[in-house]
Structure formats: structure tokens, C-alpha cells
Amino acid sequence: xxxxxxxxxxxxxxxxxxxxxxxxxxxxxxxxxxxxxxxxxxxxxxxxxxxxxxxxxxxxxxxxxxxxxxxxxxxxxxxxxxxxxxxxxxxxxxxxxxxxxxxxxxxxxxxxxxxxxxxxxxxxxxxxxxxxxxxxxxxxxxxxxxxxxxxxxxxxxxxxxxxxxxxxxxxxxxxxxxxxxxxxxxxxxxxxxxxxxxxxxxxxxxxxxxxxxxxxx
Numbered sequence: 001x002x003x004x005x006x007x008x009x010x011x012x013x014x015x016x017x018x019x020x021x022x023x024x025x026x027x028x029x030x031x032x033x034x035x036x037x038x039x040x041x042x043x044x045x046x047x048x049x050x051x052x053x054x055x056x057x058x059x060x061x062x063x064x065x066x067x068x069x070x071x072x073x074x075x076x077x078x079x080x081x082x083x084x085x086x087x088x089x090x091x092x093x094x095x096x097x098x099x100x101x102x103x104x105x106x107x108x109x110x111x112x113x114x115x116x117x118x119x120x121x122x123x124x125x126x127x128x129x130x131x132x133x134x135x136x137x138x139x140x141x142x143x144x145x146x147x148x149x150x151x152x153x154x155x156x157x158x159x160x161x162x163x164x165x166x167x168x169x170x171x172x173x174x175x176x177x178x179x180x181x182x183x184x185x186x187x188x189x190x191x192x193x194x195x196x197x198x199x200x201x202x203x204x205x206x207x208x209x210x211x212x213x214x215x216x217x
Contacts, residue, residue: 060081165187
């Protein structure tokens with residue numbers, strides 16, 4: 001499926017066929033898309049928790065209670081559920097890890113290029129930590145780039161998906177000990193195949209017209 005057809009066809013699934021599993025080779029492609037998502041200054045401030053078993057999905061579904069219970073079935077009936085986590089801060093260990101990986105991947109022609117990359121990225125970190133003081137928001141924005149990449153990629157593979165902000169972050173962070181790892185949950189996404197109860201599958205897509213959405217200069 002070409003990318004425009006996938007964008008036009010995809011919808012947010014509201015109910016899943018609990019008997020259908022996404023083949024592992026397709027999910028591996030979704031994971032690869034997540035790893036290759038863009039991020040500001042290649043910061044990659046994310047971590048993804050993947051639940052593909054009933055036990056794993058039940059752990060995530062603990063956060064879908066009270067006012068969020070409407071999302072419980074979307075978690076438990078889906079084939080796979082991914083918790084999109086963001087780093088709470090960009091510490092030296094993560095910055096050094098990024099720089100070392102870029103070196104192994106051949107991104108630096110010489111030591112000056114390596115130093116320049118490191119200085120430039122640390123400059124952005126200082127800006128968001130001490131200047132605008134919006135470090136968590138900046139890092140979360142990068143996670144949403146990964147979410148968008150995964151949603152479109154899944155649609156191109158014929159996989160249905162549901163992004164969800166409706167969950168208790170505190171419960172989920174405690175369930176997986178995220179703060180102790182320097183992480184916080186940001187958004188969930190279920191992947192699978194919709195069931196006949198998915199009313200959204202049969203509805204036409206609705207978007208504002210081009211003349212409202214774009215300004216061409």
C-alpha cells in the first residue's frame with residue numbers, strides 16, 4: 001500500500017478481534033520504524049515497552065481504570081500494545097551513548113565533526129533545561145514523532161492501531177518502575193485487527209479542506 005493510500009485508509013480502531021494476532025514479521029517492521037523515527041538532534045529520548053501476552057497486556061490495563069475504563073478492552077483485546085515512554089531528562093550517560101553509537105555508525109568524518117555534534121546537541125539540552133525550561137515537553141514531542149511514524153507505518157502494513165492518552169500515568173509508571181529508570185509513560189498504542197464492533201471502521205474520514213489547512217506563499 002502506498003503511503004497516501006495508507007494515510008487515507010487508516011482509522012483509530014475502537015474494538016479489536018481478540019482472536020487475531022499480528023504476525024511477528026510485521027510487528028518487527030513496526031519496531032524498526034520506531035527505532036528509525038526522527039528526533040531533534042538525534043536525541044532518541046524514548047523507550048518502548050511491548051506487551052504481546054495476556055499477562056503483559058493485563059499489566060498495562062491496570063492503568064485503564066476509573067475514568068479510563070473505556071480503553072481497557074482496546075488494550076486487552078489487541079494483539080500487541082506498546083507503551084511509549086520518554087526520558088525525564090537528557091543526562092550525560094544518554095548523551096555519551098548517542099555519541100558512541102553515531103561513531104560506530106560512521107557519522108563522523110573526523111574528531112572535529114564528532115566534537116561539533118556533541119557540542120550542538122548539548123547546546124539544545126542546555127536551552128531546554130535552563131533557557132526555556134521545557135525539557136519534559138521537548139522530549140515528549142520527540143516521542144510523538146515516533147508515534148506518528150508507527151501509526152502510518154502500521155496502516156501501510158494493513159495493521160489497525162489505536163493511540164491512547166486515556167490512562168493513569170502514575171499507575172503505569174509505578175507498574176513498570178519507570179521513574180527509577182529515568183522514564184515516564186507518555187502515550188499507549190494498541191495494534192491488531194479491528195472487530196465487527198469497531199464502529200469507526202465504517203465511518204468516512206473527515207478532514208478540514210485544503211484551503212483551510214494550508215497557506216501557500
